[in-house]
Amino acid sequence: MSINKLNLNNKDKYIEQAFEILNFFKSIIIEVHHIGSSRLEKFPYHCDMDILFIVKSYDDVRNLADILIAEGYAHVSNFSDYFRDDMVMRKVVDGQIVNMIFMSSTSWKKEDILNCTENLLFNEEFSGNFKNLKKAFFKNEMTEAEYDERKYRLFQMIKGEGDHLTSV
CATH class of the missing domain: 3.30.460.10 (Beta Polymerase, domain 2)
Structure with missing residues (x-):
C-alpha cells in the first residue's frame, strides 16, 4: 500500500x-x-x-x-x-x-496536545525526530519505557520546556 x-x-x-x-x-x-x-x-x-x-x-x-x-x-x-x-x-x-x-x-493538557501536533505537522526537524523515534521503537531497538521517556522528552522540547535532544 x-x-x-x-x-x-x-x-x-x-x-x-x-x-x-x-x-x-x-x-x-x-x-x-x-x-x-x-x-x-x-x-x-x-x-x-x-x-x-x-x-x-x-x-x-x-x-x-x-x-x-x-x-x-x-x-x-x-x-x-x-x-x-x-x-x-x-x-x-x-x-x-x-x-x-x-x-x-x-x-490544561488540551493546548499542549494541539501545540505538539501542529509542531509535528509543520516542523520538519520535530517530525523527523518523531519518525526516527517511532522507527526505532517498531524495530525493537528500545523498550516501551524507553520509547515513552524519549517521546516525553521530545514533546517537552517541542513545548520549549526541558532538555533539547540532539538525536532521537
Whole structure:
C-alpha cells in the first residue's frame, strides 16, 4: 500500500469515526481533533489512530462510557500515564485500532496536545525526530519505557520546556 493511500485511508477513517461519535454526543462535544502519529503525512508505519474529543465537562465524559461500551467500544484504562485522568475508548476499524480520547474543555493538557501536533505537522526537524523515534521503537531497538521517556522528552522540547535532544 502506498503512503498516499495510507494517509487517505487515515483521513477517511478519522472523519468516519469522528462523525459516529458526534452523532451520539453532539450536545456535549465542543471540539474534535485528529492527533498522534497517524496525523503525520508520509508516515510509513501502520499505527493506531488517536482522536481527541473535547467535551463540556468531566461529568459528561463519565456518562459516555456505558453508551459507548454498548456500541462495541472498549474502555482502555492503561492507555498512557499522560491520559490517566481522561477517558479513552477503543474500537478496531478495518484492522486499525482507533483510540478516542475524551477530555474536559477545562483540561490544561488540551493546548499542549494541539501545540505538539501542529509542531509535528509543520516542523520538519520535530517530525523527523518523531519518525526516527517511532522507527526505532517498531524495530525493537528500545523498550516501551524507553520509547515513552524519549517521546516525553521530545514533546517537552517541542513545548520549549526541558532538555533539547540532539538525536532521537
